[in-house]
Amino acid sequence: MKKILLLIVLFVFTSANVFANEDIETFNLAVKLKKEANYQEAVKLFIKTLKVQEDDVEVARKICFEIADCFAKDGNEKSAVKFLKVAIRNYGATQEDVQNNQILNKDFTATAWSSIQMDYDNLRRVYTLKIGNEVRKEYAALSR
Numbered sequence: 001m002k003k004i005l006l007l008i009v010l011f012v013f014t015s016a017n018v019f020a021n022e023d024i025e026t027f028n029l030a031v032k033l034k035k036e037a038n039y040q041e042a043v044k045l046f047i048k049t050l051k052v053q054e055d056d057v058e059v060a061r062k063i064c065f066e067i068a069d070c071f072a073k074d075g076n077e078k079s080a081v082k083f084l085k086v087a088i089r090n091y092g093a094t095q096e097d098v099q100n101n102q103i104l105n106k107d108f109t110a111t112a113w114s115s116i117q118m119d120y121d122n123l124r125r126v127y128t129l130k131i132g133n134e135v136r137k138e139y140a141a142l143s144r
Helices: 004-034 039-053 057-073 075-092 096-101 104-116 120-142
Strands: none
Touching: 004 039, 039 057, 039 120, 057 104, 075 096, 075 104, 075 120, 096 104, 104 120
16 A cells, blocks of 8 residues: 555656656747747747746746747737736736846836836736735635
């Protein structure tokens, strides 16, 4: 019985590691495509990675910045701003995160921030409410 349990645990950890490696490969391929100026394909792979990594808000923010950078470099500033807003609303990016990120061009960031600034407080409020609801659900589950 112990051997079967050990095999199951080993299988679960091995499977999780394979998926993690696949995600890293997808992300690295997206970065490579971005460097080659193949922005549309890079965005597709970044979005695929984002869907898998959305529970890790630090990673998700970085991916949103990468997506925004692809759109900005491809001349689609509206979509770039949209993904900066996604980083704020869904993954808790702060004003400092947006303005001090190392991914986006500083001139674009300044221009984008002027578009985001009016919505910033509402975007942060949505994120805060979302986090509050998750904490309440976890607390309710623990108290059962």
